Amino acid sequence: MNSKSSSPVVLCITDSCDLPESELFIGLHRAGLQIEVMANPKGRNYQRIEQAGVLISPITLTGRFDGVGARKIREKLKSRQFTVVQSFNPRALACSLRASRGMDVKIVVYRGVIGNVGVWSPESWITFLHPRVDRIMCVSDAVKRYFLNIRFLGRRISPHKIIRIYKGHNLEWYTRAPADISEFGFPATAFVFCCTGRDRPGKGFGTLVDAMEYLEDDSPVYLLLVGDLLENQELAARIRSSRHADRIQLAGFRTDAPQVAAACDGLVLPSESEGLPRVVIEAMAYRRPVVVTDAGGMPELVRDGLDGLVVPVRNSAALAGAMDSIARNPELAKTFGDNGYQRISTDFNTNTTVQQTLELYQELTDELRA
Known part of the structure; x- marks a missing residue:
């Protein structure tokens, strides 16, 4: 971490996270990031994350308009001064956007597939195309290109908002x-x-x-x-x-x-x-x-x-x-x-993914504090 900058404090919201995602949280924690995770307690890796010492709490979102889930997220956001909220699926993003309304926090979302986002889709405007989304973390350059090619009235998403970080694995x-x-x-x-x-x-x-x-x-x-x-x-x-x-x-x-x-x-x-x-x-x-x-x-x-x-x-x-x-x-x-x-x-290893994600969170935190 850059000692001259404010350190990121990050809340990650997901569902039944897979192994690469779980190891990302663990790797970020071991690298010294102040991170908390909200995840589905029925996920096979929930205990793995908890046993690694990561602060994790249960949440099971039923959809993009889950009011109970959004209130849980808002209560979590009020519990400490988070600088970044990252969602790992559309329902988590929609709920975290509502939960963070009026709060000074940066919003990041992960996207691992191509398609199903467009200007004529109402759901896209409460998720990936919402103006309060600060970064879209794409799993590949192909996903990144997909977002950069979205046009509305001659305008497109700022290239600054679209980044590519490969999902890392461990041999x-x-x-x-x-x-x-x-x-x-x-x-x-x-x-x-x-x-x-x-x-x-x-x-x-x-x-x-x-x-x-x-x-x-x-x-x-x-x-x-x-x-x-x-x-x-x-x-x-x-x-x-x-x-x-x-x-x-x-x-x-x-x-x-x-x-x-x-x-x-x-x-x-x-x-x-x-x-x-x-x-x-x-x-x-x-x-x-x-x-x-x-x-x-x-x-x-x-x-x-x-x-x-x-x-x-x-x-x-x-x-x-x-x-x-x-x-x-x-x-x-x-x-x-x-x-x-x-x-x-x-x-395509976990260490690279952790390092690039840390750099992203620091960049967002610096923007927030500027």
Whole structure:
């Protein structure tokens, strides 16, 4: 911290925070930041944060207009002289904006996905486009560009308000043994690509299944689809009609998705839009080669030809070619895996995220005191 500046005092409001978010709070606390957290007590990492010595109190927001939650936040803000309030989801932002009305405090919000914010959306004006939002912390440059491209009557959000801080990971989180996938019966000569995602539009599962049609019969490529896809009848029909249907297996929803990716030989993500997908980071942390589309923040994460291969969106032929080239070249697959592991270690680690977040909070506090 700069001893000549006022030290930040920060309140973070979230829900059931994931591991990178939880470790950010812990890292900020260990770095000497005066931080308090309000989070859903049912979240799996709530006790982890508490046991690390971070001041944390329970809150379960039911929506953007949760009056009870907003009053709890306001009471917390009155309890000490906070300089920054950071929200990690839209409902927390809407409630914290109402709770902090009339108070001298800076407002920050995190955004990890592209889309669903626009000038014709009333909800956007009580969240991300609210004039009292001081910074939007974007998980990738792609998310940042999305906000910079929003226009209203010829005007746009000030570039000063939009920043990019990658969500950091720690390689020590990815030391658990790979899952047992023997139940799926892949042959010993198979090169299995894992694909993990939710059953929703834009995830590209159909494009991926169609990609199998472009593979030669002697290709070693097989697919393991992980996620809540078992009820997707359209996808099931697509798989049945594939001439390589026997190469595609559905694992359903798994709580050990990172370890499933580790048990496979590579990961493919054919999404049409992504912020900075955690599943790709997890696979790279397990030294797995990856094939991704040039959507959202994925080209920032995966350097084409170094950590894996990047192909155009909705291009089944390109997906097939990329998977096949990696599957037929073990040395290339190993090189991609090793490079990806090093990239997460150096460029997407928790320590960097903590340091950049500390600098942001100090900058905001200095602006407040100016």
